[in-house]
Amino acid sequence: xxxxxxxxxxxxxxxxxxxxxxxxxxxxxxxxxxxxxxxxxxxxxxxxxxxxxxxxxxxxxxxxxxxxxxxxxxxxxxxxxxxxxxxxxxxxxxxxxxxxxxxxxxxxxxxxxxxxxxxxxxxxxxxxxxxxxxxxxxxxxxxxxxxxxxxxxxxxxxxxxxxxxxxxxxxxxxxxxxxxxxxxxxxxxxxxxxxx
Amino acid sequence: xxxxxxxxxxxxxxxxxxxxxxxxxxxxxxxxxxxxxxxxxxxxxxxxxxxxxxxxxxxxxxxxxxxxxxxxxxxxxxxxxxxxxxxxxxxxxxxxxxxxxxxxxxxxxxxxxxxxxxxxxxxxxxxxxxxxxxxxxxxxxxxxxxxxxxxxxxxxxxxxxxxxxxxxxxxxxxxxxxxxxxxxxxxxxxxxxxxx
Numbered sequence: 001x002x003x004x005x006x007x008x009x010x011x012x013x014x015x016x017x018x019x020x021x022x023x024x025x026x027x028x029x030x031x032x033x034x035x036x037x038x039x040x041x042x043x044x045x046x047x048x049x050x051x052x053x054x055x056x057x058x059x060x061x062x063x064x065x066x067x068x069x070x071x072x073x074x075x076x077x078x079x080x081x082x083x084x085x086x087x088x089x090x091x092x093x094x095x096x097x098x099x100x101x102x103x104x105x106x107x108x109x110x111x112x113x114x115x116x117x118x119x120x121x122x123x124x125x126x127x128x129x130x131x132x133x134x135x136x137x138x139x140x141x142x143x144x145x146x147x148x149x150x151x152x153x154x155x156x157x158x159x160x161x162x163x164x165x166x167x168x169x170x171x172x173x174x175x176x177x178x179x180x181x182x183x184x185x186x187x188x189x190x191x192x193x194x195x196x
Numbered sequence: 197x198x199x200x201x202x203x204x205x206x207x208x209x210x211x212x213x214x215x216x217x218x219x220x221x222x223x224x225x226x227x228x229x230x231x232x233x234x235x236x237x238x239x240x241x242x243x244x245x246x247x248x249x250x251x252x253x254x255x256x257x258x259x260x261x262x263x264x265x266x267x268x269x270x271x272x273x274x275x276x277x278x279x280x281x282x283x284x285x286x287x288x289x290x291x292x293x294x295x296x297x298x299x300x301x302x303x304x305x306x307x308x309x310x311x312x313x314x315x316x317x318x319x320x321x322x323x324x325x326x327x328x329x330x331x332x333x334x335x336x337x338x339x340x341x342x343x344x345x346x347x348x349x350x351x352x353x354x355x356x357x358x359x360x361x362x363x364x365x366x367x368x369x370x371x372x373x374x375x376x377x378x379x380x381x382x383x384x385x386x387x388x389x390x391x392x
Contacts, residue, residue, distance in 0.1 A: 002313070002338040004300075009240045010337045010350060011211055011314065012266065012357040013372060014233060034379075037210060037233030039245050040324035044205045047243070047329075049235050070208065076376045080383030096386060104200075117198070118207065126320060128236035128331065133243075135324065141206045142198040154206060154365040161208040163359055163372060166379060169350040173382070176209060176359060177373030180272045183230075183362060186369070187276030190292060 005168060009035075013163035013174065016079050019048050020067035020100070020109045021059035023087070028100035028109035030069070030092055031056045032083030034164050035131060044138040046118060049131035055087035060134055064122040065106035068136075069114035072160040076173045079162070105139035115144040115159055201364060205231075209359035209370065212275050215244050216263040216296070216305045217255035219283070224296035224305035226265070226288055227252045228279030230360050231327060240334040242314060245327035251283035256330055260318040261302035264332075265310035268356040272369045275358070301335035311340040311355055 035049035100109035120136025231245035316332025
């Protein structure tokens, strides 16, 4: 039996996106956004949604670029901190001891210690209400070599990304658990069933 | 040491969004989208990105509505199947034995057996390239009562949502693992550090 929860953004899990940008004086900032994700395969595009009140919103609007750094399990507290305080008031890199590095292809900084980084050029901006959606075309992805397996592809266990649950749920960060099956794979027996 | 992976959509984890829509004759369809997420808190908006070749793309464009049904751990194979075959060719509900139910607030069907459903009215459409991004305003969320805890909020462990990893990684579906800490909480000691 289903119960109505009203009109809310209850969707699980979400990725934890630490968004890097420079201000007008070239000072690096980073903030954690829970709203965003992948939006297009070709060209590769991702989105982050930010409130106009944030320092990052102004930075990205002016510089037309941002990065997304993905924390691993050991960096959940630092990622949470990046979402708790405003870059208007604090130098978050100084407070956390993390290192801003200039991206190679876009005008924004990423977090050196985080294992996966997407460098994005701003391509579209959409006003949705409280949040503005920034769409970035991914110009490059950088990953710690220790997160690659012997054959080269990214090993999700070595990356050890974290997922988030907000909204009406107990708000928390989660590790990835058990592998349930392969994508484009575990559903194939149902095709055979349908054909028979 | 970081290695460049090129311009790709490597972002983890992503939610598993089973998108429901009606065709011109009112036949229900559902397809699994890995690209999408939350986009705005007020009004509550989510996104799904679909290729123009999909039946769902045409359905949503015509009907201005869609639902997103979230599978749990036991439904990963069914969710995978909904992404493997096209609604142009197959009645996916008949093949899986799942039940389409008309949404209460929008002109689209949801999957009765899946534990969490978002009913969405189409509010914006953005062409990004291979994928079109559909932005839906959430008109209602419905959840199985067994997924609520005694006090009413959603219990993530009872919901048991699945996460996805695609791209250069070994493509798979994952359960949620260990709770690492509370959101807006585990980062607070870093504020104290910065103030001291």
